[in-house]
Amino acid sequence: MIIGAIEAGGTKFVCGIGNENGEILDRISFPTETPERTTQRAAEYFKDKGIEALGVGSFGPLDLDKNSPTYGHVTTTPKPGWNHYDLLGHLKRELNVPTGFDTDVNAAAFGEARWGAAKGLDSCLYYTVGTGIGVGVYAGGQLVHGLVHPEGGHVPMRRHPDDKFEGACPYHGDCLEGMAAGPAIAKRWGQGGDSLPEDHPAWEIEAHYLAEAITGAVLLLSPKKVILGGGVMHQSQLFPLIRGKVARNLNGYVASSALDDLETYIVPPALGDNAGLAGSLALGIEALRG
Incomplete structure (x- = not known):
């Protein structure tokens, strides 16, 4: 074939x-x-x-x-x-x-469900964080569509308390994409993320917004795996920051053993x-x- x-x-x-x-x-x-x-x-x-x-x-x-x-x-x-x-x-x-x-993000979610990090599971979320932010949703063994398709990159965000950036989305200003996509990082700090050191305060703020989005998605969609891909997520120091913030946000409310080990729940794509x-x-x- x-x-x-x-x-x-x-x-x-x-x-x-x-x-x-x-x-x-x-x-x-x-x-x-x-x-x-x-x-x-x-x-x-x-x-x-x-x-x-x-x-x-x-x-x-x-x-x-x-x-x-x-x-x-x-x-x-x-x-x-x-x-x-x-x-x-x-x-x-x-x-x-x-x-x-x-x-493209639904396709990535489908690939990870078929052959990658979510193989054998009937649900997962795939976030791509790069030039924009997209979210693919696989639930009940099916890719999710509705009026159109998930547009999770444009959900409103609770602001980081130290962040005064106005946002970079031409439609919504300070939505997830407007606060956390690659162009938002570059506009906020005056240089692209690949030029910032691992201990730069940019990553604490970036992790805040991604954790806010993931927390909301866990509560709304209850996925069995959350996969984070895209160019920004090549900054591997983001993963422990995000996991810690998601754990604090959920505060033990969602009773699932899958959340006991966020290192195996919030993961990079197995298919790279x-x-x-x-x-x-x-x-x-x-x-x-x-």
């Missing part, structure tokens, strides 16, 4: 092929340019690969309602040129294979930077199975 997979990011597209075991057999990446140029390059990559199906995990927001006339479109993105672009339709016309489609592409592979496998 040869399946195509696309992790369609706002900065770069990653395309690959793999098999039913989640193994990535080949991959390329290229910058996200105009929608027409970018999707054409993706289609050209797959043309001679003999794929039986395609899975696409894309930046959004997306229309995921299969009954909608704009199903498969990127919708209200600030990405220039991509607003209301029919991403799925273009790929289907070019490749003519069964196609699965979801958000392959989580999104592997999850897109899983979407393609599901599309082939119907």
